[in-house]
Amino acid sequence: MSDPVAAVEEGFAVGTAERLRVLEVRAQTQAQRAADELARGNHDYGVMLLVCALITTEQIDNTPSEGTS
Numbered sequence: 001m002s003d004p005v006a007a008v009e010e011g012f013a014v015g016t017a018e019r020l021r022v023l024e025v026r027a028q029t030q031a032q033r034a035a036d037e038l039a040r041g042n043h044d045y046g047v048m049l050l051v052c053a054l055i056t057t058e059q060i061d062n063t064p065s066e067g068t069s
Contacts, residue, residue, distance in 0.1 A: 020063055027056040 030053035038046035 016063060020060060023056055023060045023063070027053050027060065030056060 030049050034046050034049035034053060036046075037043075037049060040046075
């Protein structure tokens, strides 16, 4: 039988890695969309998307890494 604590820790690590990957893709997409909108002259929408990208980046920075809570 496997160690239940190790199984939970492994699941947390996989879940955290997947969450970070999703957040990184989201931040990149938002930043690219912001740049596109700003280039088109849609400044209000472009700035809003840029703020969203910054918030997503902050979420990445605040996601606990493996072994921390």
